[in-house]
Every structure is written in C-alpha cells, then in structure tokens.
Amino acid sequence: MPAPLGREIAATGSMGICLGCHGFGDYRQVPIPADEPAAYAFAPDLLLAMEKLETNYFINYLRDPPYLQPGSRMPKLALNKQQLEELRELVLTVKEAIAAGQLQPVHNYYRMQKRTGEAAKP
Numbered sequence: 001m002p003a004p005l006g007r008e009i010a011a012t013g014s015m016g017i018c019l020g021c022h023g024f025g026d027y028r029q030v031p032i033p034a035d036e037p038a039a040y041a042f043a044p045d046l047l048l049a050m051e052k053l054e055t056n057y058f059i060n061y062l063r064d065p066p067y068l069q070p071g072s073r074m075p076k077l078a079l080n081k082q083q084l085e086e087l088r089e090l091v092l093t094v095k096e097a098i099a100a101g102q103l104q105p106v107h108n109y110y111r112m113q114k115r116t117g118e119a120a121k122p
Contacts, residue, residue, distance in 0.1 A: 014083040020045045050094045051105045
C-alpha cells in the first residue's frame with residue numbers, strides 16, 4: 001500500500017470503527033485469534049469491497065445494512081453524515097489508487113469442503 005494512502009486510512013477516524021471487524025488488504029487493526037478464524041469469516045475485506053462495489057451502494061449499505069441486504073450480519077452503526085462523507089471520500093481515493101495501479105487488491109479464494117455423512121444426503 002502506498003504510504004500516503006496508508007496515512008489517509010489511519011487518519012480517517014470512521015475507518016477505525018470498520019477495522020474492528022474487517023481487514024483492509026493486509027492491514028488488520030485487531031489480530032485474528034488463531035483458535036477463532038471462523039468468527040471473522042463474515043467480515044469481508046474492505047479493500048475488496050471498495051474495489052468491487054459501486055460507491056453509492058457501499059455508503060448506502062453502511063447507512064442501513066439490514067435494509068439493503070436482509071439477513072446481513074453487519075449491524076446498523078448509526079454513522080452520522082460527516083462519517084459517511086469521510087468514508088465516501090476514502091472509497092473514492094481507494095478506487096482511484098486501484099485504477100492507477102498504485103494499489104493491488106489480493107483476491108483469496110475460499111476453500112469449500114464437501115459435506116460427508118448424513119449431512120450430505122439430500
């Protein structure tokens with residue numbers, strides 16, 4: 001990650017709320033406990049989310065996750081307008097860095113395990 005972008009992420013106070021559960025590329029504020037990796041499986045990498053999602057959808061999702069995606073595990077954070085705008089600017093900066101080739105998201109593929117025994121039967 002380019003140093004200026006890293007400083008901008010660190011300076012974005014609202015991002016600290018997100019980094020409590022989510023990683024951002026190879027950056028994670030809270031280390032994943034070795035005995036609880038599944039607890040973090042539902043908190044997607046924000047760098048990948050910023051890369052793939054349209055900016056307005058990303059911000060609207062942050063505004064009210066269960067409304068846009070019923071059943072979402074993401075809680076409604078009650079972010080204020082200033083926090084949402086701060087995050088919008090960060091998303092746009094990240095998208096620009098990706099487009100310019102300054103930031104390269106790493107795509108990790110999930111390993112699916114085949115069910116065995118009684119659980120596998122239809």
